Amino acid sequence: MNRYIKTIAIIGMVWLSGCSEYTVRKIPVFAPEIVVSPLEHDFGAINSDGAQEELTIQISNAGNITLDLDDAYLISGMSNFSLSSLTTSGLEPGEQTEIFVTYDPLTYEINSDVVSIWSNDEDEREVQVPIGGAGDAPVIDVTPEYFDFGSVYLGCDEPLDITISNVGNVDLEVSDLDYFATVPVDFQFDLSYDGTNGELPWIIAPGDSAVVTATYGPLDEFDDEAYLEVASNDPVSPLVTSNHEGLGDYQAFVTDNHEQTGDLTSDILFVIDNSGSMSSNQTNLKNNFDDFIAVFVSAGVDYHIALITTDGAEFVGDVISPLTADPVSEFKDQVDLIGYGGSPYEKGLWYSYESTDSGGDASPGSATGFFRASAKLVIVYVSDEPDFSHNTTYHGGSTTMVPSDYSAHLLSLKTSSDLVVAHAVAGDYPSGCSGNGSASFGDGYYDVVNDLGGTFMSICAADWSVSMEAVATDSMAGAVFGLSQDPFEDTIEVTVDGITSLNWTYSTTTNTIQFDTGSIPEEGSMIDISYAVLSDCNDDDEDTGDTDQ
Numbered sequence: 001m002n003r004y005i006k007t008i009a010i011i012g013m014v015w016l017s018g019c020s021e022y023t024v025r026k027i028p029v030f031a032p033e034i035v036v037s038p039l040e041h042d043f044g045a046i047n048s049d050g051a052q053e054e055l056t057i058q059i060s061n062a063g064n065i066t067l068d069l070d071d072a073y074l075i076s077g078m079s080n081f082s083l084s085s086l087t088t089s090g091l092e093p094g095e096q097t098e099i100f101v102t103y104d105p106l107t108y109e110i111n112s113d114v115v116s117i118w119s120n121d122e123d124e125r126e127v128q129v130p131i132g133g134a135g136d137a138p139v140i141d142v143t144p145e146y147f148d149f150g151s152v153y154l155g156c157d158e159p160l161d162i163t164i165s166n167v168g169n170v171d172l173e174v175s176d177l178d179y180f181a182t183v184p185v186d187f188q189f190d191l192s193y194d195g196t197n198g199e200l201p202w203i204i205a206p207g208d209s210a211v212v213t214a215t216y217g218p219l220d221e222f223d224d225e226a227y228l229e230v231a232s233n234d235p236v237s238p239l240v241t242s243n244h245e246g247l248g249d250y251q252a253f254v255t256d257n258h259e260q261t262g263d264l265t266s267d268i269l270f271v272i273d274n275s276g277s278m279s280s281n282q283t284n285l286k287n288n289f290d291d292f293i294a295v296f297v298s299a300g301v302d303y304h305i306a307l308i309t310t311d312g313a314e315f316v317g318d319v320i321s322p323l324t325a326d327p328v329s330e331f332k333d334q335v336d337l338i339g340y341g342g343s344p345y346e347k348g349l350w351y352s353y354e355s356t357d358s359g360g361d362a363s364p365g366s367a368t369g370f371f372r373a374s375a376k377l378v379i380v381y382v383s384d385e386p387d388f389s390h391n392t393t394y395h396g397g398s399t400t401m402v403p404s405d406y407s408a409h410l411l412s413l414k415t416s417s418d419l420v421v422a423h424a425v426a427g428d429y430p431s432g433c434s435g436n437g438s439a440s441f442g443d444g445y446y447d448v449v450n451d452l453g454g455t456f457m458s459i460c461a462a463d464w465s466v467s468m469e470a471v472a473t474d475s476m477a478g479a480v481f482g483l484s485q486d487p488f489e490d491t492i493e494v495t496v497d498g499i500t501s502l503n504w505t506y507s508t509t510t511n512t513i514q515f516d517t518g519s520i521p522e523e524g525s526m527i528d529i530s531y532a533v534l535s536d537c538n539d540d541d542e543d544t545g546d547t548d549q
Contacts, residue, residue, distance in 0.1 A: 032093075033063030034121040036129060043103045043133030047170070048235050055101040057129060059117065061091035068120040072099055075114040080105055081131065083115060105135025107236045108168035138206075139168030140234040142242050149216045149246035153535035154488060157217040159190075162228060162242050165209035173233040174202040179214065181226035187244065188215045189228065218248025250488070250532035258481045260525040261416070265302040265375035266475050269362050271352050272335065273383035274309040274342030280437050281384055281459055282340065285425075286332040288464040293327050295472035299479075299520060304370050306362060307334045310346035310383060311396065313354035315361045319370050343394050348381045349406045349444055350389035350396050356413060364413065377413060378475040379448075381424040384437065384459055387444030403447035410452065418482065423454040423471045425464070433460035453482070453510040473514060480514045487511075487531035495528045496521045 043053045061067035068090050074083050084100040112132040143163045152158050166172035179189035190213035197210045228242040296303050305320040317334040320327050355362040364371045389397050414420045426442025433439050439459045449456045455474050457467040494501045503519035
């Protein structure tokens with residue numbers, strides 16, 4: 001309690017004029033008396049963007065002797081408050097001094113502390129001044145801060161939604177987003193937030209949020225790491241991250257087992273368009289046939305080659321075989337006999353059907369001797385027009401059969417699908433081609449080639465040698481072996497009779513491995529193809545095992 005004069009009352013008794021009276025005598029006491037103003041203070045709400053507020057606390061001596069000021073400090077010592085030092089250690093009666101409290105909130109928060117002032121005032125050794133205040137600020141929250149995708153099958157994608165929230169009480173401005181990942185980059189960041197949330201910078205009101213998506217699609221079996229970096233106007237955390245980890249894994253490994261049943265015999269039926277636009281294409285075919293036949297000679301293939309046209313099922317000439325004196329010249333002579341004065345309604349599918357059907361020149365049991373049960377049957381369509389077998393104009397054709405019917409017919413001729421294949425040198429899918437003449441899309445032929453796992457090549461190519469070599473290699477019995485499931489190409493391992501082979505290539509188009517010329521396994525050999533399979537991304541059950549083909 002503040003006092004200006006301290007007294008001690010001494011009560012005594014004296015006699016005056018025969019009467020008794022009481023008197024009071026006041027004896028002054030000398031003491032310091034501290035006075036502090038204000039005795040409490042609320043700074044209120046202050047923006048945390050660097051604004052500060054200052055409070056002045058006055059300390060006075062209302063006593064009659066020196067007031068010694070021993071100390072002044074913040075009891076909790078919160079960093080949001082700072083207190084100046086005392087500028088004097090004593091105040092004479094009537095003097096005053098000041099100390100200053102600065103409040104600097106850092107974020108969205110409520111703060112409080114107490115200023116403690118110590119002196120030699122006997123009644124109030126300590127005077128406490130409670131102080132408080134609040135900060136206004138945006139506060140960013142990124143969830144999750146850390147996420148482990150665990151093991152994810154190669155070929156699959158796992159998405160992760162990342163939520164950017166404002167848990168403060170001032171608008172949050174997100175100025176930039178950056179996504180960093182280890183190499184090879186197995187993580188992808190969905191930039192569609194530009195369409196979902198608008199262009200950066202974003203303004204996120206208090207209590208609101210924005211969502212972006214990161215996707216993990218492993219490319220290998222190694223550990224992968226990535227993180228999203230978010231820049232904003234949060235005064236405490238202007239740059240925050242969301243950290244991600246993952247591990248790629250194969251769902252299953254399989255082994256396809258094959259036995260080499262082919263004896264390197266092939267029966268190849270060329271179906272050659274003989275319409276008026278085929279002159280230059282027939283010339284290309286003749287000029288590159290030596291590349292075709294060279295593959296067979298090198299591999300020691302026992303071949304039968306015959307030619308028909310797109311408007312006739314009969315062989316143009318004799319069957320060409322290793323016994324033919326000059327196979328290349330014979331082939332060229334037969335192409336010349338075909339010519340290019342035939343029907344404009346090219347029906348290659350129909351006439352290959354008729355030629356291989358019962359009684360046809362290329363059919364089982366035919367007197368030509370072309371068809372051999374153990375040989376690989378190969379059909380090669382060469383045309384610059386789509387197939388018109390569905391049209392019965394002029395002669396031939398069927399209005400009911402579709403390409404898959406022709407494929408099924410060819411497959412029915414053999415005991416194994418490995419012994420049947422169709423190729424085409426025709427107009428490019430899906431719109432045809434130009435260059436070295438022009439060609440319409442080889443519709444119909446394209447379907448049969450895909451059904452039978454063959455090769456579809458451009459008739460507009462400048463160099464046919466590569467195409468002819470590819471057709472020849474794909475036409476050899478026992479050179480090509482199918483995979484039962486879709487593989488990861490890098491994991492394919494091939495053994496022949498238990499010995500690892502590197503002399504092969506994999507075709508994604510036909511899902512087969514093809515042995516190089518000169519490395520085709522001998523009859524009776526066991527070929528094992530092991531590989532990791534592409535996951536269906538829906539089945540968590542791992543399945544490994546062997547499949548017999």
